[in-house]
Amino acid sequence: MxxxxxxxxxxxxxxxxxxxxxxxxxxxxxxxxxxxxxxxxxxxxxxxxxxxxxxxxxxxxxxxxxxxxxxxxITKEKKQEDVIRHLQRVESIGTFTMGMAHDFNNILQVIIGSAQMINLKVQRGELKKEDLEKYLDNIISISNRGSELIKRLKIFARKEVPSAEVFEFDSLVSTVVEILKTLFPKFIEIEVKLNSKDVKVYGSKTEIQQALLNIAVNARDAIVEKREKKLLDGDGKITIETCVKSISLEEANIFKVNPGRYVCVSVTDNGVGMDEETKAKIFEPFFTTKKPDIGTGLGMSTVFGIVSSHGGFITVDSKLGEGTTVSFYLPVFESKEVLSEAEAKEEKSKSAVMVISTDANLRRVMKSFAESAGFEVLFSDDKVVAVKVLSENLDKVSLIFIDSRTPRLSLKDTIAQLRILKPDVKIFLLYSTPETAEIEGITVIENPDEDNRIIDIIKGANIEKKEIS
Incomplete structure (x- = not known):
């Protein structure tokens, strides 16, 4: 070691x-x-x-x-995961082979038919230059279509370590949809609603395509099963929709991800649907409701692994007999925006005080003090939120007041994290506790709700900021 x-x-x-x-x-x-x-x-x-x-x-x-x-x-676990993912890709290729066989049969019919017409006209001495050009154009055009189908198939047959990159999410979804339209039965309509224009994601395009493809194939199979049982009224329908959603701290804790903006893609079908017992098991490796010759049960476990490895999460909503919606969320890649000169001046003129406390009365008092001095007030109730709020408002926050009585708040750790983000920020502790006695160089205000010094402190910070500006 x-x-x-x-x-x-x-x-x-x-x-x-x-x-x-x-x-x-x-x-x-x-x-x-x-x-x-x-x-x-x-x-x-x-x-x-x-x-x-x-x-x-x-x-x-x-x-x-x-x-x-x-x-x-995690070498051992990674190798096992790679084997499962590759097996799933092989399963996907097998699934697509049936759909592609029909397309390739049509391609061969055009090639063979054009070649036979050329041969027939040569034998009869009737072949004209314009006829030859027409038949050759048919052969070249349809052969290019076959080549394109092979390229799409190879995307999912590759076994290299996927590389990460920044890419537009809607563009990736559009690419997958084109593949699906080529391979899915004609009685299934695919509706697309793209609502995350220019939103970018950082990750492996190959893996995320694979995840979306797996979900769509499951949707197709659910519709086919419903049709075979003669329960499908009319045609099948799959709706693929994207959107952007802000995940709050509470939601982030539930899904065990970081709070912030996420891009979501949802796949909704009108297939057979699932009961609660089946829905609870869909992410288990090798669990499947399909026939042994159709599925291995690796599809959704692969999706779960891919989405989780990209810092995202999955939701599933299904009703037996009516259909299913599977959605997965990935963190938005946030690029730093450049403000215009006017926006920059306006942003610079804003000032804010941050108050870390769970005490509603203290929050109300501090809000009154700050607003009377012309400051905006930003509240947080723990270290995680405080760090996030400060990181998003570095130019605005010049003062931080920390309620020392806040439950489960390590003062030393919190102060250190805040000062890493902004070394020159002024920090004051509210109320004395055994922990405040161990912290040097920071003023403790014993009775903040009665102490007019707070207003003077805030006004003083405002004057300093104007002088610096």
């Missing part, structure tokens, strides 16, 4: 992943958005490749910002 800890990072992380490691580390130190969990390839002593999952956070080490990382070797 000692030898490992003394190794430079270039001897631990695989060369091609090293830049990603360094970039993520810089983002953590700066307080920018970063995924808490990241996967990298590592190098063993013998030069072989292993897979490492890294959990990182900002800390203060010897008075300076630093990054603390826990590294876990």
């Amino acid at each position: 000692g030898e490992f800890l003394n190794l430079p990072i270039s001897k631990i992380i695989y060369l091609e992943d090293l830049n990603g490691w360094e970039q993520r580390t810089l983002e953590i130190l700066r307080g920018d958005y970063f995924p808490e969990r990241a996967l990298y390839r590592g190098i063993k002593k013998d030069g072989s490749i292993i897979y490492l999952v890294c959990y990182s956070k900002r800390i203060i080490y010897e008075g300076k910002p630093a990054v603390q990382t826990v590294i876990i070797d």
Whole structure:
């Protein structure tokens, strides 16, 4: 272990992943958005490749910002996961083969028919230049269509390590829809509603295409099953819709993800639907309601693995006999926007005070004090929210008041995290507690609801900000 800890990072992380490691580390130190969990390839002593999952956070080490990382070797689990995903791709290829066979039969009929007409006209001595050009054009055009079908099939047959990139989500969904329209039966209508224009995601396009494809294939099979049981009135219908949604802290805790903006794609079908017992098992590996020669039960477990590895989550809504909606959410890639000069001046002129407290009465008093001094008030009730609020309002917040009595709030840790984001921010503690006695260099205000010094402190900060501006 000692030898490992003394190794430079270039001897631990695989060369091609090293830049990603360094970039993520810089983002953590700066307080920018970063995924808490990241996967990298590592190098063993013998030069072989292993897979490492890294959990990182900002800390203060010897008075300076630093990054603390826990590294876990998941090589065995990753190889098992890769086998399952590849098996699922093979299953998908088998599923598509039946649909593609019909298309290729049509392609061959055009090629054979055109070739036979050329041969017949040559034998009769009736072949004209314009006829030859027409038949050759038919052959070339339909052959290109066959080539395009092969390219689409190869997308899902590949077995390389997927690379991550930034891409437009609606564009990816459109690509998958084109594949589905080519391969799905004509009695199934595919309706598309794209509502996340220009929204981008960071991740593996191949894997996310695979996830959406798996869900759509399940929707198709549910409609086919309903039709075979003669329960389908009219044609089948699959609706694929995208949207953007803000996930609150409460929702994030439920789904075990980070709060923020997420892009969602929903696939709704009018197939057989599921009862609650079936719905509870759909993400279990090898669980399937299909016949043994149709499915292996790897489809939805693969979807779950892909979405989770991208920091997202899945919801399922289904009613037996009516249909199913499966939605998955992925974090939006947020690029830093450049404000116009007028917007920049307006933003700069705004000032805000942040108050960390769960006490409603104290919040009301602090809001009154701040607004009387011309300040906006931003509230948070724990460290996680406070860090997020400050990171989004670095130019506005110049004062932070922390209620020392706030439950489950580590004052030292909270202050350290806030000062990493904004070293010059002024922090005041409200009320004395045993923990405040251990903190040096920060003023404690004993009775904030009765202390007029708070108004003077806020007004003083406003004057300082104007002078600096």
